[in-house]
Amino acid sequence: MNAVFVKDLSKTYKNGKKALDNFSVSIKENDIFSLLGENGSGKSTLINILTTYLMPDCGEIEILGKNIIDYPHEIRKIISCVSQNVSIDLHLSLYENLIFQSRLYGIEKNKAVRKIQKLIEIFSLEEFTEKRVATYSGGIKRRLDIAMGMISEPKILFLDEPTVALDTESRKSVWQIIKNIKNEYGTTVFMTTHYLEEAEKLSDTICIMKDGKNIAYGTSEDLKKYLKQNLIKVTLKEKENIKKFLKIISSEKFIKNTETVKNTITMNVENSSENIFTVGNILSANNIKYNLLSVSEPTIEDVYLSLVGKGRR
Amino acid sequence: METLNIFSRNIKWRFQNPITIIMTIIQPLIWLLFYSNMAADISSSFILPGIIVLVMFSSAGNNGVANYYSKQNGSFYRIHISPVKKSSVVLGHVLDAEVFSFTEVLILILISFFMSVRISFSELFLMLPVIFATVFFISSFSYFLSLIIPSENIFYIFLNTFILPLFFMSTALFPYEKIPVQYKTAVNINPFTHVINSLRTIIMNQNNNYSEYLFSLMLMILLGVIMFIISVKKLKIYGKNL
Numbered sequence: 001m002n003a004v005f006v007k008d009l010s011k012t013y014k015n016g017k018k019a020l021d022n023f024s025v026s027i028k029e030n031d032i033f034s035l036l037g038e039n040g041s042g043k044s045t046l047i048n049i050l051t052t053y054l055m056p057d058c059g060e061i062e063i064l065g066k067n068i069i070d071y072p073h074e075i076r077k078i079i080s081c082v083s084q085n086v087s088i089d090l091h092l093s094l095y096e097n098l099i100f101q102s103r104l105y106g107i108e109k110n111k112a113v114r115k116i117q118k119l120i121e122i123f124s125l126e127e128f129t130e131k132r133v134a135t136y137s138g139g140i141k142r143r144l145d146i147a148m149g150m151i152s153e154p155k156i157l158f159l160d161e162p163t164v165a166l167d168t169e170s171r172k173s174v175w176q177i178i179k180n181i182k183n184e185y186g187t188t189v190f191m192t193t194h195y196l197e198e199a200e201k202l203s204d205t206i207c208i209m210k211d212g213k214n215i216a217y218g219t220s221e222d223l224k225k226y227l228k229q230n231l232i233k234v235t236l237k238e239k240e241n242i243k244k245f246l247k248i249i250s251s252e253k254f255i256k257n258t259e260t261v262k263n264t265i266t267m268n269v270e271n272s273s274e275n276i277f278t279v280g281n282i283l284s285a286n287n288i289k290y291n292l293l294s295v296s297e298p299t300i301e302d303v304y305l306s307l308v309g310k311g312r313r
Numbered sequence: 314m315e316t317l318n319i320f321s322r323n324i325k326w327r328f329q330n331p332i333t334i335i336m337t338i339i340q341p342l343i344w345l346l347f348y349s350n351m352a353a354d355i356s357s358s359f360i361l362p363g364i365i366v367l368v369m370f371s372s373a374g375n376n377g378v379a380n381y382y383s384k385q386n387g388s389f390y391r392i393h394i395s396p397v398k399k400s401s402v403v404l405g406h407v408l409d410a411e412v413f414s415f416t417e418v419l420i421l422i423l424i425s426f427f428m429s430v431r432i433s434f435s436e437l438f439l440m441l442p443v444i445f446a447t448v449f450f451i452s453s454f455s456y457f458l459s460l461i462i463p464s465e466n467i468f469y470i471f472l473n474t475f476i477l478p479l480f481f482m483s484t485a486l487f488p489y490e491k492i493p494v495q496y497k498t499a500v501n502i503n504p505f506t507h508v509i510n511s512l513r514t515i516i517m518n519q520n521n522n523y524s525e526y527l528f529s530l531m532l533m534i535l536l537g538v539i540m541f542i543i544s545v546k547k548l549k550i551y552g553k554n555l
Contacts, residue, residue, distance in 0.1 A: 014555060021383040048552070053393060053553075073396060076395060083389070083390050091330075101391075103318035105396060230395070
């Protein structure tokens with residue numbers, strides 16, 4: 001059974017903005033699923049619909065086989081969502097926050113206490129139980145926020161940009177927690193993120209979204225096939241030559257788009273194994289010195305940029 | 314259990330932030346102190362019921378404000394998508410407003426004791442149902458407003474626009490007989506006029522007007538129940554039809 005099944009989902013807001021346009025996706029149980037997309041691509045609207053907050057205009061949605069329109073109350077018992085903003089109550093202690101959340105799900109006190117002890121251990125929150133929540137760092141607040149989402153041991157946990165605004169250390173700690181959630185609880189994790197590295201490292205499946213549509217879906221390896229063998233990377237010796245080089249290649253038909261990071265220019269081309277010689281010739285003919293010229297394996301970032309049309313010619 | 318959970322969370326915030334209690338009681342207190350001293354023919358016992366209603370406006374009227382904070386920090390959404398009943402959510406907030414308002418009313422009554430206002434326990438006991446029902450109505454209405462008014466600033470503007478006219482267009486400051494004829498209909502339509510009259514009847518020992526007392530109590534219960542149901546229904550569909 002799919003954890004989440006969405007077919008031809010559309011949503012237009014009253015102000016006329018079309019947020020979802022015949023969006024379809026299915027997510028297997030116990031998978032970590034990442035939804036990638038730019039701001040305004042429809043990610044939050046999709047989470048809001050799947051968590052029963054918003055009503056879709058049309059489409060079919062099933063959460064663990066249950067229709068979301070017909071059984072919203074039953075679905076609320078088996079899902080949980082950690083929103084983008086940390087939603088813990090700063091006037092309550094760590095323990096009180098977790099108890100409050102457990103009561104929302106009707107968990108009796110003894111059971112809740114046992115669950116809280118386990119969560120404190122899994123989320124490495126032992127040293128923070130006595131401290132005031134208001135004094136926690138962003139990373140610790142986020143850990144507590146996710147722990148609250150897990151108190152009901154949901155079948156599906158929705159995480160809306162869980163590592164946004166966190167430092168590298170805290171981000172890695174949240175990654176570990178997400179892996180623990182999957183392993184310890186068997187929970188399906190539905191996550192939105194801007195960080196491509198995060199999606200690639202954590203996810204079993206990834207969906208790339210643009211203008212409310214699913215434009216690519218699969219494992220990270222599947223998605224890389226979109227650009228397989230069609231990337232050429234060149235690292236120039238002198239930064240001053242970047243403009244000159246981009247101007248020269250702008251008239252070359254075989255180059256679909258380019259992306260420049262520091263001195264490195266990545267070109268999405270028609271046939272990388274053939275086109276690399278042409279690029280080499282262009283560099284030599286124009287006396288542009290370079291450190292590296294190679295056919296490159298695409299990263300998820302390359303796939304993402306290629307699909308959402310961010311590359312600049 | 315669900316209601317108690319929401320209620321205890323709110324009340325913890327309230328008593329960790331006593332400034333909210335102090336700030337909302339200042340204005341009614343100034344009215345009580347100055348008006349009863351300055352108006353020669355009006356006693357503190359006469360003015361107290363109107364001031365009690367004003368304090369209920371301030372305390373229960375602000376009940377919806379918490380929603381704006383919880384919408385900002387995401388806890389509104391977290392509670393909304395949990396299986397907890399929407400009626401429990403609204404009731405939890407209303408009960409918080411009850412405790413808040415009763416605390417303020419008791420402070421007013423204590424201060425008015427030093428202004429020679431004497432209220433016996435039996436009189437206080439009679440006042441409680443009317444105060445409870447009035448706070449229930451105002452706080453349910455305030456909660457409803459917080460669901461339909463998009464920003465906190467507009468919410469405050471709305472409250473400020475209506476609270477003082479409702480206060481002045483009642484018998485809070487003048488006996489009904491002294492109100493000009495052209496305003497009498499408006500004063501009669503104002504439901505809070507009847508709350509003030511019934512509280513005044515009790516405080517001033519005019520124990521001959523139980524019909525006014527029962528009428529105001531039933532009116533507040535009716536309005537409170539209607540407003541509570543509307544708030545719960547609005548909360549159920551909140552966000553669904555954006």
